Amino acid sequence: MENVYGIFALILGTIGAAAYIRDTYHKRTLPHRFAWLIFLILSVVSFASQAALGAQASLFYAGWFVVNNIIIVGLSFRKNGGHGEISKINIFCLMLAIVGIVLWKTLSSPLLALISVLIADGIGAIMIVLKSYKYPQSETLIMLVLGIVASGLSALSVGKLDIVLLASPIQLLFFNIAIVVAILLGNQFNKRVKLQSELLK
Numbered sequence: 593m594e595n596v597y598g599i600f601a602l603i604l605g606t607i608g609a610a611a612y613i614r615d616t617y618h619k620r621t622l623p624h625r626f627a628w629l630i631f632l633i634l635s636v637v638s639f640a641s642q643a644a645l646g647a648q649a650s651l652f653y654a655g656w657f658v659v660n661n662i663i664i665v666g667l668s669f670r671k672n673g674g675h676g677e678i679s680k681i682n683i684f685c686l687m688l689a690i691v692g693i694v695l696w697k698t699l700s701s702p703l704l705a706l707i708s709v710l711i712a713d714g715i716g717a718i719m720i721v722l723k724s725y726k727y728p729q730s731e732t733l734i735m736l737v738l739g740i741v742a743s744g745l746s747a748l749s750v751g752k753l754d755i756v757l758l759a760s761p762i763q764l765l766f767f768n769i770a771i772v773v774a775i776l777l778g779n780q781f782n783k784r785v786k787l788q789s790e791l792l793k
Contacts, residue, residue, distance in 0.1 A: 598749035601742040608738035609660050615732045616667045616674075622730040623668040624723045625676035630689040630716035632661035634709065637693060675723050675730060682719075689715045710763055717767040721774045728778030731771065739768040 615621035635657040668674030676682055692712030699705040724731050746761035 595749070597745045601745035601749060604738045604742040604745070606656070608732075608735035608742065609656075611738075612732045612735040613660070613663055613667070616664055619670075619673060621732045622672075622727065623664050623674045623676075624716075624719050625665070625668045625674045626682040626686050627676065627716040627719040627723075628661060628665050628668060628674075630686060630712065630719075632658070632665050633690065633693060634713060634716075635661050637697065641697070675727060676719070685715050685719060688712075706759055710759060713760075714763065714767070717763075717770070721767070721770050724771050724774040725778040725781075728775040728782065731775055733772070733775060736768050736772050736775075740765060740772070743768060 612621060616623055639655055639658050668676075689712040692708045692715070695708035696705050696712065699708060720731070743761045743765040747758055747765065750757045750761070
């Protein structure tokens with residue numbers, strides 16, 4: 593049963609990613625450039641690590657993430673193709689995430705290494721949460737909804753109470769939920785501002 597959960601999680605994740613790429617190409621979705629750059633670095637390091645360990649089947653999944661992230665980062669750096677300009681805070685967050693990635697690959701403790709990569713991934717996700725509240729129309733909602741279901745199924749596919757294996761899908765579940773909530777709150781805030789401005793006319 594765990595394998596079925598994993599397969600459905602992969603299918604839903606792929607559908608959501610394809611929708612995100614489509615919307616990004618048409619500039620309906622405007623990714624946070626620095627956040628997705630963090631995700632790209634994480635995916636490349638993960639792919640290289642799995643390849644070095646002799647992984648085969650799992651490389652297709654890891655490789656898809658690399659390709660997906662390259663496409664999104666590339667599209668986001670087009671003119672008016674994304675959010676996240678070069679600023680002190682964005683550069684600081686990128687450097688902080690890179691430190692987390694370096695610690696992930698150098699720490700001898702598996703637990704500390706896991707915490708480091710979760711922090712690096714979390715920095716990128718928080719950047720998207722903040723952007724989604726400020727610009728709620730700049731994200732692909734269907735990808736996030738599918739991501740919530742897919743990450744939940746991914747957690748179920750673990751099949752046992754293992755914190756190390758569950759940490760990543762559970763973190764992804766909560767961050768997808770947080771981004772959806774940020775979009776909904778951002779939409780409500782914008783509606784209130786628009787209504788107040790109309791009343792003042």
